[in-house]
Amino acid sequence: MERKNTKPAPSLESAIVIGYSVGLRTILGVGSQAMSNVAGKYVGKEIALLFKSNVKDLGDVERVLRVFGDLKLEETDNQIVARISNCKICPKRVGSYEFEGTACPWGGILLGFLEECFGKSLSMNVKLKPGEVCEIVLKES
Numbered sequence: 014m015e016r017k018n019t020k021p022a023p024s025l026e027s028a029i030v031i032g033y034s035v036g037l038r039t040i041l042g043v044g045s046q047a048m049s050n051v052a053g054k055y056v057g058k059e060i061a062l063l064f065k066s067n068v069k070d071l072g073d074v075e076r077v078l079r080v081f082g083d084l085k086l087e088e089t090d091n092q093i094v095a096r097i098s099n100c101k102i103c104p105k106r107v108g109s110y111e112f113e114g115t116a117c118p119w120g121g122i123l124l125g126f127l128e129e130c131f132g133k134s135l136s137m138n139v140k141l142k143p144g145e146v147c148e149i150v151l152k153e154s
Contacts (some may be wrong), residue, residue: 014039017109023101026080030056030102030118038104038116045116049137053121060122061129068130078126081119089149094147095123103144115141120149127151 014035037052037119038045061068064077071086071093078084082100086093097119104110104117120139128135136154141147 014110014112017111019110024080027101027107030081031104031108033103034116035108035110037115038110038114040080043114046114046141049116049118050121050124050137052130053118054125055121057122057125057127058129059125061126065130074103074126074130078122081122085102091153093127093151095119095151096147097147097149100147103143115143117141117143117147119147121141121153123149124151 022031033052034045034049037048041048060077064073068074068077071088075084075086081097081102083098085096085098087096088094100119101107102118105112105115117139119141120137124135124137127133134154135151137152138150139147140149
């Protein structure tokens with residue numbers, strides 16, 4: 014799989030996540046989103062272990078995870094709605110890779126991070142729109 018251009022990722026973190034996501038897509042094909050969710054969940058748990066003692070509310074979650082893009086979290090009706098814009102880990106928008114479907118770890122990263130920090134079991138519904146605003150809805154399961 015080739016890139017449309019050679020502009021580098023904006024950070025080391027971005028380059029690692031984009032490369033990993035494209036690698037999953039290359040190996041797994043169209044079904045790679047499910048694997049990206051699972052792998053992302055463990056990334057989120059590992060990040061949470063680094064920052065857990067400093068995370069008290071959703072504002073803290075936004076501050077920690079902003080390294081991956083502009084994250085806005087809103088809690089309503091027993092759910093958390095996450096909106097991501099200016100994503101720094103999108104293999105399509107930032108990495109300039111062209112392929113069918115998605116290979117985005119954002120949903121898994123959020124799920125793992127929130128579960129580890131707040132001790133809740135969550136489920137998610139992901140609406141990915143590469144290059145636009147993506148939405149992830151998390152609910153207690």
